[in-house]
Amino acid sequence: MFVEKYRPKKFSDIAGQKSALKELISWMNTWGTDKKACLLYGPPGNGKTTSVYVLADEMNLEIIEMNASDKRNAEAIEKIVGNASQTYSLDGRKRIIVLDEADNIYGSVDKGGVRTLAKIITETKVPIVLIANEHWNVSPSIREKCKMINYPKLRYTSIARVLKDIAKKEGINVSDSQIIDLAKNSEGNLRSAINDLENYREDIDKIGTLRDTKTSIFHAIAEVFKRRSCDVREVFWNMDKSPDEILLWIDENLPKVYEKEDLEGAYKMLSRADIYLARTKRRQQYKLWGYAMDLMSSGVSVARKGNFKFAKFSSPSYFTKLARTKAERTIRKDITQKISKKCHCSTRVAKQYLT
Ligand SMILES: Nc1ncnc2c1ncn2[C@@H]1O[C@H](COP(=O)(O)OP(=O)(O)O)[C@@H](O)[C@H]1O
Ligand SMILES: [Mg+2]
Structure with a gap:
């Protein structure tokens, strides 16, 4: 897979996202003085996950990738976050916790999850990076504890x-x-x-x-x-x-x-x-x-x-179906984009109007 083969290894490999990267690096470098978590948000496929991995590589951090939707995982995070001896990995490297898809996890339904995460962020001794596509889907009580870092849509150029x-x-x-x-x-x-x-x-x-x-x-x-x-x-x-x-x-x-x-x-x-x-x-x-x-x-x-x-x-x-329906899909896409522009909503939302 090309996406795997050509996944950026250094900051300089990452296309665009200059100001986001600058903010991310400075947040990491000054960690402990300001917000303990940051939230990388923006549309899919523009380098959010990649930049965390590059950051870890360049700063020699151990990434702990976790999914807090699961109660067991939330407990595991609390353990790492709360226990000073666990803020370093066995080989002495510093750690960083990544919670990808934070918008799916902390939807309005799971209030308990939101509370737990807010508590975790308050208490953490390990930097936490949250990643989401749409930041308004992340509960405000979480957002206010995070440094917000925007990853804008990449330009076609x-x-x-x-x-x-x-x-x-x-x-x-x-x-x-x-x-x-x-x-x-x-x-x-x-x-x-x-x-x-x-x-x-x-x-x-x-x-x-x-x-x-x-x-x-x-x-x-x-x-x-x-x-x-x-x-x-x-x-x-x-x-x-x-x-x-x-x-x-x-x-x-x-x-x-x-x-x-x-x-x-x-x-x-x-x-x-x-x-x-x-x-x-x-x-x-x-x-x-x-x-x-x-x-x-x-x-x-x-x-x-x-x-x-x-x-x-x-x-x-x-x-064969994909080939056959290409014309229809193109029209659909056009309509969706128009709806999204006029109604000021995302294309994903606009698509729902169509079906
Ligand atoms: N800004 C970028 N510069 C270079 N490659 C990128 C960039 N954004 C995405 N990619 C490519 O797309 C793949 C997925 O990127 P990823 O960082 O996982 O996106 P997301 O923003 O959805 O987390 C990467 O492996 C890489 O090949
Ligand atoms: Mg990602």
């Missing part, structure tokens, strides 16, 4: 620059105007722009090597369905397809081979794998990938109890 750089390094043959198109299309989300570029590359590759890739994925899913063994986990390891794509292939062909309880069991594995994939992306924890891959290969393979029934496999209808 900044996005284009990053894409061009990656295209050059990867030897992808893409014109400047195509880069600009990709950049504008991403609506400020560099993550999705980079993913688009990668898919675009795969599309070009497919034209050249359609037969090879087809036989290999067909062969791999046949192995999974046929062998009923945990060993099949290896069949996807050397495949040039992303886990998401492999999942779609299995999803498409599973009902042709499996029946009744077997099908139910296999889909359970697949939906688990899907959850892990989503988490991989959201939390950028790439080790979860391995679990997702195991679930969709070995998990699906051993879910079959009945006999193997041969079937003709096909490519995921999702791709």
Whole structure:
């Protein structure tokens, strides 16, 4: 995955966000004199999570990534926050606690969670970074305890620059105007722009090597369905397809081979794998990938109890559907943007008016 491969390693690799980074660094450098937590907020895919990791790297901090929606985790955070001996890691490095998706966690429903977090921030001996897309979804009692750091939407010119750089390094043959198109299309989300570029590359590759890739994925899913063994986990390891794509292939062909309880069991594995994939992306924890891959290969393979029934496999209808509905999706996007402009709401909210 390009987003992983080209994830910034140093501050200077991060596109835009100059003033946000300056604030973040100065907050960290003067920690203890002012607010004990900071809240990085802004639209997705513009470098919030990345900049915390870069900060930790450059300042040699140990990152403790936690999710406070879960009570056990909240207790674990309190422990780290309250106990001075735990403010340093075993190897003597300083720690920093990161709570990603703070807007989802501390919604208005979970009042107890909000109170706990407010208390944690008041008492903490460890710097805490909260990350959210929309800061007004974070409770005011939390916000007032945080230094607010805005990560504005990236300009398409900044996005284009990053894409061009990656295209050059990867030897992808893409014109400047195509880069600009990709950049504008991403609506400020560099993550999705980079993913688009990668898919675009795969599309070009497919034209050249359609037969090879087809036989290999067909062969791999046949192995999974046929062998009923945990060993099949290896069949996807050397495949040039992303886990998401492999999942779609299995999803498409599973009902042709499996029946009744077997099908139910296999889909359970697949939906688990899907959850892990989503988490991989959201939390950028790439080790979860391995679990997702195991679930969709070995998990699906051993879910079959009945006999193997041969079937003709096909490519995921999702791709053909995407191609077919492109015009419709473009119109939808246009309308959503207009609603959002006139009604002064986010496009996400505007989308709800449409459906
Ligand atoms: N400002 C940026 N400069 C360079 N790459 C970026 C930037 N923002 C996002 N990216 C790319 O997108 C990916 C996801 O970025 P991330 O920091 O997780 O976004 P978010 O703001 O949603 O936390 C990164 O791995 C990186 O490849
Ligand atoms: Mg993030």
